[in-house]
Amino acid sequence: MKKVLSLVLVVLLLTSFTACAKTSNVGGLSNSKSVDKATDKELSIDVKGETYPLAIRDYLKNHIVLDKKPEKVAVLSGTPLNIWYDLGGKSVCTSDVSENIKLIPEYKEEIMKLPKVGAVYSVDMEAIIAEKPDLIIAQVGTQSTQAKKLKDMGFKVITTHIRGFDDVISTYKAFGKILDNTKEAERKIEELKNEKEAFVSKLPSESKSVVILYVTSKSLAVKLDNSIAGDVAKILKLKNIASDLPADTIGSETTPLDIEYIVGKNPDYVLVTSMISSNEEAKKSMENHFKSNPVWKGVKGISEGRVVYLPQEYFLYNAGPYYNEAIEYMARSVYPEVYGELTEWYGK
Known part of the structure; x- marks a missing residue:
């Protein structure tokens, strides 16, 4: 009987401790x-x-x-x-x-x-x-x-x-x-x-697919939905072909580059984000990369000239008060027939 009572007491103490741990505030x-x-x-x-x-x-x-x-x-x-x-x-x-x-x-x-x-x-x-x-x-x-x-x-x-x-x-x-x-x-x-x-309400019924490349001075990877560009693409109901891929590390915004996977998914648009010295250098680096590897020609977003370079002021650093400008930049880049040409707005 004493053994049973002791066991019950231990269980009650453990239950009490677990409850306290779960509700501590x-x-x-x-x-x-x-x-x-x-x-x-x-x-x-x-x-x-x-x-x-x-x-x-x-x-x-x-x-x-x-x-x-x-x-x-x-x-x-x-x-x-x-x-x-x-x-x-x-x-x-x-x-x-x-x-x-x-x-x-x-x-x-x-x-x-x-x-x-x-x-x-x-x-x-x-x-x-x-x-x-x-x-x-x-x-x-x-x-x-x-x-x-x-x-x-x-x-x-x-x-x-x-x-x-x-x-x-x-x-x-x-x-x-x-x-x-x-x-x-x-x-x-x-x-x-x-x-x-206001941006979302104008979206066309037919969605586009995208891949979001991320270039640094040392590497090239692909952005997931938990990145700034991934979040904006999701708001605009664009299909990020990397959405279901595993992150390279726990909590990371990127997954390793797999060109064959990208070619197989054949996205409508290629979006490029960067962490490099400037937007201009990022564009130059990616253009050289596309030219040096003929496999990229198999991606219609590249072969048909639908590569969008996303500026760092919106997509490397969260623009905070100007987050909707990031949405507008991507919206005009992908759907100019709906939102207007990018050149008519950006920088003005």
């Missing part, structure tokens, strides 16, 4: 997924509370609580920085800002004059600490390691992941609360959603 944020009730999609960042204190859970499921509006914020990457400033925020420093990031014109000069803490993928920890920020906003992936170290030092850190349209919306919503500017955030969100819907 900070400020009302559990460890389960946070979902946007309107779209049923997971939020990349979630903030609970309408006024301070605010409980925040970031993309990496880390939790922090802000008791009051932060006064010294260090935003370490261009995309969150753009959204932060668009809602009236300021930053005490940032990483080196690429010329290919499309900054909001009225804040561009101010942002470019901010103290720099090094390259986005290798920020100077001492320079950040010297600013004594009461909140640090870092970027997932390129800054995850530094973000963890800063968090371990006692700094309040949020890691952002802004790849697709829904991530932009989540970030506006979260930053609006942190900056105590929810009305402006809601206005921006409504504007972005309405503009996006």
Whole structure:
């Protein structure tokens, strides 16, 4: 009898522990997924509370609580920085800002004059600490390691992941609360959603297929749906022929290049994204690559001249406030008969 009672007690303790582990939370944020009730999609960042204190859970499921509006914020990457400033925020420093990031014109000069803490993928920890920020906003992936170290030092850190349209919306919503500017955030969100819907409503019934190539100074790969270009293609109901292929690593946006697979799928359009010195160099590199390998002639998107070079200001760096311009760029490139010629709009 004693053995039975002991066994029951152990089971009860384990059940209690498991339940606690599943429901642990900070400020009302559990460890389960946070979902946007309107779209049923997971939020990349979630903030609970309408006024301070605010409980925040970031993309990496880390939790922090802000008791009051932060006064010294260090935003370490261009995309969150753009959204932060668009809602009236300021930053005490940032990483080196690429010329290919499309900054909001009225804040561009101010942002470019901010103290720099090094390259986005290798920020100077001492320079950040010297600013004594009461909140640090870092970027997932390129800054995850530094973000963890800063968090371990006692700094309040949020890691952002802004790849697709829904991530932009989540970030506006979260930053609006942190900056105590929810009305402006809601206005921006409504504007972005309405503009996006205007493009989608004009889509022709017949869809096109695409492959999204990704060129760097050292390699060539194919982008998946969880990339910026993949997300825009999905919004425009384009069939990404790589959608069902496995990522090269867990969570990656790319899959290894397989030319024979691409030839077999024979996409209508070839879209090219890049992480190289400039848009011009990316185009030159890919044109040379296509010429050097005759196998590419088997892809009708190439043989029939339907290669679209996607500019880095929209497809390497998430344009945040200008995400709908990324949608428009791709829409005009693939469906000029519906949305108008690209040359009539881009750069004007």
